[in-house]
Amino acid sequence: NTTDAYRCDLTDFIDFCSSRNVFQITDIERSDLNSYILKLREENYSPSSVTRKVASLRGFFKWFCANEYGVKNPAQTLEQPKLPKKLPKVMTVDELETILNSDLSPVEVLIVELLYGCGLRVSELVNLRLNNIDINSKYIQCFGKGSKERIVPFGKKAADAINMYLKVRDVIVLKNNLSDNKILFLKDNGKQISRQDVYNFIREQGKKIHKHVSPHTLRHSFATHLLENGADLRVVQELLGHSDVSTTQLYTHITKKRLK
DSSP states (O other), X not given: OHHHHHHHHHHHHHHHHHHTTOOOGGGOOHXXXXXXXXXXXXXXXXXXXXXXXXXXXXXXXXXXXXXXXXXXXXXXXXXXXXXOOOOOOOOOHHHHHHHHTSSOOHHHHHHHHHHHHSOOOHHHHHTOBGGGEETTTTEEEEEOGGGOEXXXXXXXXXXXXXXXXXXXHHHHHHHTTOOOOOBSOXXXXXXXXXXXXXXXXXXXXXXXTTOOOOHHHHHHHHHHHHHHTTOOHHHHHHHHTOSSHHHHTHHHHHHHHHHO
């Protein structure tokens, strides 16, 4: 996803340069970069999108000069736009109970249990394999951003949901005559569940509580509820797989807001 996003950013910038009759990378000036950022703002790109595109350009020119394709780095003093700090949206325990107590299939119950009960990212969830789950010791081995591995424990409800779903999964494997590839989440037709499938399912669940929610909302809720119930910040950092504790500290602001 990162590769696709950066490629898209750079292609967009190169097209912009071509429209200004700049066809060689070594001919790109700082003024071209400034004009490009101005164009993005005029086109109402969000601050986070502009920041990402600036990061793509800075990274590209740094690499370009480090590999001696050129000596001039027009992006060297290009500053990242300041992003407004937004608190992530979270759900209440009651709202999650409402979703879990509604009419969900075994696979749907497990998706909610792992997104909320383990704080998994959607990409970590859809790529889980059977051998990543230890039912007896109650932990999941998952691979996050940059293929960083972490171990996340799960409770009794998630364990029950896993056992229920595995029975359904066995039927799917038999019905579709699959040579089992050990991917955990399968659709009825035997294909792997996609990120988009999970997004669509969670969005539908949000309608039950009249909120716009995404899979990441459940991850935010996982972290916030842990901290509100006395979990240590460092422990939550480990569970979320954050490399920097300052990322995790964002959740402490939510709990303070709730207290007020």
